[in-house]
Amino acid sequence: MDTVANHPDPAFPRFHPRPAKGWINDPNGLSYVDGRYHVFFQYNPDSARHSAIRWGHLSSPDLVRWVEEPVALRPQPGGPDALGCWTGVVTDDDGVPTAAYSGVDSTDGKSRVVLARGSGDLTAWTQDGHVAAGMPPDPQVTAVRDPFIFHFQGRRYALQGAGLASGRAAVLLYGVDELRTWKYEGVWFSSDQPLAARHLPAEIWECPQLVRVPDSSGAETWLLMASLCLSGDLHEHANGVGYLLGSVVPGIAGQPVFAPETGGKADLGRDFYAPQILPLPKRTLLWGWSPEAARGGERPGRSQEQTDDAGWAGILTFPGQLSVHGGALAVEPAAELQAYRGARLYAGAAGTLSLPRYAEAHVSGGEGRIRLILRSMRGQRTVFTEEAAGGDDFRIFVDASIVEAYHHGSVPTTVRAYPDPDEAWQLELPHGASADVWELRYPDDA
Incomplete structure (x- = not known):
């Protein structure tokens, strides 16, 4: 990207694509359309702070050369996303690219699933404020966020991350036969489950995703991944990102039921959070968010004042390729990254x-x-x-x-x-x- 080649800040990454200025966090709406990869992301172009969140947009033909596209989604005054267009996905709805994202219009932490329609090349978006799902009518659910859409046995479903009044983290399930109207099916999976309590300890599961992952054993293995949020977290998340591997089978009325078998951490570092997965016919890719590290002790971080002076915050990780070996998740750098070798x-x-x-x-x-x-x-x-x-x-x-x-x-x-x-x-x-x-x-x- 031309805007970063000669950036004045020696800490600014040259090969991890991001705009030259502003705050970024979660990758969103990962897509591969007509030979181009599209990575949207949480974005505040006006400062290095987490506010007034839009969807930024990068695209690439090869995972190596990236182009900064126009801002995709913006908060709409008076709309359900007036205080931010938060994390979500892009899906195909009868041939129309459609973003399903968390819209926020109040400071009480509650969000709704908002839809926006895109052009065929994903560079132009129409926001009419359509709400596909509000806060569920369920007194045990206290926080909801980050919709993710998947298919199982010919039907379309969605997940949202949640926190419950009991202090447990959960994933909610929705039936999405009609994209404009989601049907709440209830708490689908929670940290009550022993393997989840061990590998996904949190008060809220953020950015939940459920995908099939290539398994060297030949088994059909499903991956449930979630970012692990605690009430005291701000932009550093000590519990990081966890995953479970298992099977998905039909239950009542054919709804998917997840049976975990093993689990672990999706990344062993302190500076990885809110990844999103892009399932493709021949491979499965993942991008994550690496936030700025606060300085403390031997921690080589930056103060908020230093970050403000630098004018930027947050990096998207390199794309990793997911697979399962020996009952554990494996992540390799995408093969295309070898093109950066000089x-x-x-x-x-x-x-x-x-x-x-x-x-x-x-x-x-x-x-x-x-x-x-x-x-x-x-x-x-x-x-x-x-x-x-x-x-x-x-x-x-x-x-x-x-x-x-x-x-x-x-x-x-x-x-x-x-x-x-x-x-x-x-x-x-x-x-x-x-x-x-x-x-x-x-x-x-x-």
């Missing part, structure tokens, strides 16, 4: 390696601890560390202030760090490990 700085190197501000390291073999650190004459800070066993394989991306470390056959670790002017990146490899390292560049760069 000059090879190391080939089969060992020991301690110096990395530039934009780099990819492919680490293989070895036994012991991998460490990515920021080092200066004043000392060092560990940004990422993980134990490697024989045969393990890692791909570690550094893009200014975001680090994404992918462990082959497992889930990644996403962290934020802000190098001081006198600090440099170094990668410490365990005994027996070797690494290839590339400087990142755009394919069109000379």
Whole structure:
């Protein structure tokens, strides 16, 4: 994106697409239409703070070259989204691209599902304020948000994340035979379930999603993923994002019933939240949100004043490709990201390696601890560390202030760090490990 190539802030990412200014958070409305990927996202172009939320829009033919499109959805004065167009999805409704999102018009935390119609190329949107679902008439439901649409046995359904009066987190189920009128079916799944209590501890489940994921065993495996919100959370979410794997079978009146079998964390880092999944015929992709990290202790973060001065906040992660191996979720970087590899700085190197501000390291073999650190004459800070066993394989991306470390056959670790002017990146490899390292560049760069 031309707007970011020469950004004045050294912490600004060059290869993770986002506008040059403003606040961004959750990816929304992931779509693949006529050979282009579309990523919408929560957006405030006017400041680096979380307010007056719109839907921003990026598109790409190849997951490498991104174009910033016009703002898609805006709060409508007097409408059900007057205080923000919040998280949702884009679906096809009889050939018409349609956004289903959380609209908010009051400060009581209650939201409604609002629809907007898009053009065929998703670049123009009509908002008439149509409400497809209000707060459910259910006294146990105290908070609702983030609609997600899926299909099961030829019928269309939707989920919303929720919090219950009991303090439990839940997913609500809706029948959506007619997109303009959703039928509330009740609390579908909650943290009462033992595996959910273990792997998805929260007071509200945000951004719930239910998709089939390719399983190396050949089984039909369903993934339920949710972001784990606690009442004290602001923009850092200590519980992160959890997932459950299992099966979906028909229940009463053919409605889907989810039977979990195992679970875990979708990302092992502190700076990953609110992902959205894009199921495609031959693969399943995921983008997440990496918020700015607050400074504290050894945490290489930024104060709110520093973020305000910088004029931007939030990064969308690289697209990850989902699969299931051995009953666990695995996330690999999308193959297209190899197009960012520029000059090879190391080939089969060992020991301690110096990395530039934009780099990819492919680490293989070895036994012991991998460490990515920021080092200066004043000392060092560990940004990422993980134990490697024989045969393990890692791909570690550094893009200014975001680090994404992918462990082959497992889930990644996403962290934020802000190098001081006198600090440099170094990668410490365990005994027996070797690494290839590339400087990142755009394919069109000379």
